[in-house]
Amino acid sequence: MQNVVRGEKHKTLYLLHGLSDDHTIWSRRTSIERYVAQLGIAVVMPEVHRSFYTDMKFGGAYETFVADELPRIARSFFPLSDKRDDNYIAGLSMGGYGAFKIALNHPGQYCAAASLSGVLDIARRAANAEPPVSYDLVNAFGADLSVQGTRNDLFAQLAKISVTPPQLPRLYACCGEGDSLYDQNIAFRDHARALGVELTWQSDPIYQHTWDYWDLRIQSVLDWMLGAA
Numbered sequence: 001m002q003n004v005v006r007g008e009k010h011k012t013l014y015l016l017h018g019l020s021d022d023h024t025i026w027s028r029r030t031s032i033e034r035y036v037a038q039l040g041i042a043v044v045m046p047e048v049h050r051s052f053y054t055d056m057k058f059g060g061a062y063e064t065f066v067a068d069e070l071p072r073i074a075r076s077f078f079p080l081s082d083k084r085d086d087n088y089i090a091g092l093s094m095g096g097y098g099a100f101k102i103a104l105n106h107p108g109q110y111c112a113a114a115s116l117s118g119v120l121d122i123a124r125r126a127a128n129a130e131p132p133v134s135y136d137l138v139n140a141f142g143a144d145l146s147v148q149g150t151r152n153d154l155f156a157q158l159a160k161i162s163v164t165p166p167q168l169p170r171l172y173a174c175c176g177e178g179d180s181l182y183d184q185n186i187a188f189r190d191h192a193r194a195l196g197v198e199l200t201w202q203s204d205p206i207y208q209h210t211w212d213y214w215d216l217r218i219q220s221v222l223d224w225m226l227g228a229a
Contacts (some may be wrong), residue, residue: 009081010042012074013225014066016053016091016098019136023047030215039226041088044074050136052122053098054152057142066098067106088225090114090172092214093181097122097154100171104157107167114172114221116214117179120188121155123148155191162195172200172224174217176207200224 015032017025023045026032036043051062071087074080081087089110091099096118103113119125126137126145141147149156161168171192175185192199202220207213 009079009086010040011086011226012042012044012071012080012088013222014070014087014089014099015043015045016066016089016095017045017048018091018093018095019050019052019133022049026218029211030218032218035219035222039222041222041226042074042078042080044070044080046070048098050094050139052094052119052136052140052152053101054140056140058139063098063102063105067102067109071109084108085111088112088114090116090218090221090225091118092116093209094119096120096173100154100173101152101157103169103171104154104161105151107161107169110169112170112172112225114225115174115185116217116221117175117181117209118173118185118188119181120173121184123153123155124184154188158188158192158197159195162197165197168197170200171197172202172221174202174204174220176209176213177203177205178208180209 015026017023026045032043046066048062051059053063053066055061055063075082087110089099089103096115097120099113100115103110126147129137137145141152147153151157173185173189175182189199189201
């Protein structure tokens with residue numbers, strides 16, 4: 001890693017995978033290693049299976065893992081900064097939901113969060129889910145799937161945290177107009193605007209829920225987060 005003075009601690013991006021993926025997917029399907037090589041930032045890519053980045057009703061405590069345990073472990077191995085201004089979180093699809101949820105639930109830990117084609121309206125997703133995704137949602141949130149208004153509901157959490165804007169991380173969201181999640185992303189964008197929350201929004205025609213789009217937009221995310229040229 002370059003552009004870091006010896007003895008300094010690295011800025012860190014926690015980069016989250018989607019529902020059908022694992023911790024290797026960003027490295028396998030994008031050029032993330034090449035994109036960050038000159039930026040002096042570490043990238044941590046955790047494995048959370050199909051958990052929706054949640055302390056699951058039937059399963060592991062994955063929100064706690066990503067937000068609390070993982071940073072402690074990573075910082076014990078590598079010289080990573082624990083300063084809020086040096087920590088970022090982003091993800092795609094389920095990981096976009098996870099990035100926003102973790103950032104909004106732990107706003108003192110991240111200065112910025114980005115969602116790429118995120119599942120941003122989890123209440124709508126739960127109400128309309130069919131197997132096998134419905135099984136994943138039950139495991140994550142419980143048999144009644146009662147997520148609306150809870151800490152797992154991005155709309156509710158954004159409204160809650162927006163009353164204390166100094167604590168609010170910077171937010172970025174993007175989605176292709178051909179994506180089945182596009183309407184959810186528009187709804188979240190409009191919700192943020194109605195609350196007076198600044199949300200950097202990127203909409204792209206033609207693109208769907210595909211890796212060519214995420215490989216393109218992770219470059220935009222890095223530029224937005226770090227002010228890279």
